[in-house]
Amino acid sequence: MGIYAEAGNRGAGLNFMAWQRPQEVFPMQTNSNSMSGPGGVWLATGTLLLAAALVFHGPPDADLSVQMQNIAEGHGRWATVHWTAAAALFLIAGASFLNLALNPRVRHSPMLSSAWMVMALGALTTFSTAVAEASVVAVAADRGDTNAFMTWWAFSGGMGNGFxxxxxxxxxVAYHDARDNVGILPRWAAIVGSAFGILSAAGWTxxxxxxxxxxxxxxxxxSLLMCLWLAWYGLSSSSVRSGQATA
Structure with a gap:
């Protein structure tokens, strides 16, 4: 009876292990998603800054006359929020480029390398939007210069498609992490992160x-939830890389 009980316990253990990601059973396996150490820190810092900026940004109004009035009434706050967003987007772009440059596993995956390049370029184009809105748009709204406001708002909107x-x-990136046998985050978290990205793009559209x-x-x-997810991803990725480096 003892032999059968032991075999049953082993079978149950194998069934449990089948539901685990490989890194949960064998922690030393590497992951193609894991970022370079500095890249993960840059990503986490940038996305946390961007999340803070979004908290004070407020939802944009579809009526531009109302939007102009809202900016004029709080042009100082608007400028501060967008300078913060510009710094955040600069860090996110830098994190993406660092990951492409320092992580050969990313470069060997066409889908993943394309995703990080799109993230870098999207952050850079949106950076120009943040700078324009922090400077020219805020001043034009405060002065009541409708022509200048409309012109620069159109520019900001066009470049803002980078977001x-x-x-x-x-x-x-989140979808790739969910599919990977050795994911940075739990599979459910990767799926949720992918949903946040899709919803952010849909809301923008x-x-x-x-x-x-x-x-x-x-x-x-x-977008706020997406930024928090990216911060979690960046910090988790950096810790994975640090663990591999010290092993």
């Missing part, structure tokens, strides 16, 4: 491209 690309890149009011709140909330 749409950044969101889709995040969804792709609804609000900025189609002028549908509900798009603004969807974009704001999902």
């Amino acid at each position: 749409w690309a950044l969101a889709l890149a995040t969804a792709l 609804l609000g900025e491209q189609l002028g549908i009011g509900i798009g603004g709140p969807i974009w704001l909330i999902s």
